[in-house]
Amino acid sequence: MELLSKEEIDQSESQYSFTKLVEKCSPPVYKFCRSLTYSKEDADDLFQETFLSAFEQQTKLLQSDNPQSFLFCITLYLWKSIKRKYARRNKIAPFEPVQDNIISTLNTENDFIKQEEIDMVRHLVTLLPEKYKVPILLYYTIDLSVGEIAKVMKIPVGTVKSRLFKARKIIEKELEDTQHEK
Template structure:
């Protein structure tokens, strides 16, 4: 893969991959490392990433594999050192919607932050599935391929996660909406 091809892949998939890494790791530093290593590992494993073949699932599966392995490597470090905690925020969202008042925009932003925090509190094996399903919009079959578990297990984890989230987000689910 040439640098131009890598740049094209970064342009096409960078944002989705980076968002996934941020949500997975909770740490800017670890997300930055995981993001870079994912692209580098993907290049190493498959000399040419053909952007025409939609390599998003492939990149995500490399990221998940690296993260699982990295957690093992850093487990010892974690027990001893405090990790810099990434205070999750809904970045990149600015009030630009003509049809939405600033108050509505602020409420929507707060709601998104609450939802992301609820997702963050999920056990990791459920969180990965939720991120792949709702953030990366992969199908159950694609997720099974990325995480390398049976489709039934993906469904079951998704169900468990949705049930927990339903409980956690009860206030938001029954909240009266604007207008």
């Protein structure tokens, strides 16, 4: 029977800790990926890239005060990189995305109206400038506190509160404008 060296023991403990962290943080990170991308396929890719990057940085991740926040930072950074790459490619060869959230069978008029309002709010959130969109997504889809959002985005708490307030006002105004048009 071979004895394990100190490095091998440390490495196996680190892998165990990383595995536990992945199990604990996967659902909220995936939910955040879905919120950012609005597409299952893109969310799957972003999720995979996030944890690949996290694995490569696992010593930093495991030493972090808030590993979940660290994972959100990685996700946000990767998403921004993907958006920049997409924007560059779209300038060269633009294309129209296919709407993947087609409404299934709706039984009543109320269900249809409710679904229409949800789609309208989603659409308005996608139109928000990035500095407003990200805090809204983190706050309402991931249920992060204002302090946690400040850590993820590396901005002051007051700025997060201000951006959440402004984003809500923008969405509210747009909803009122569309109601008056009807």
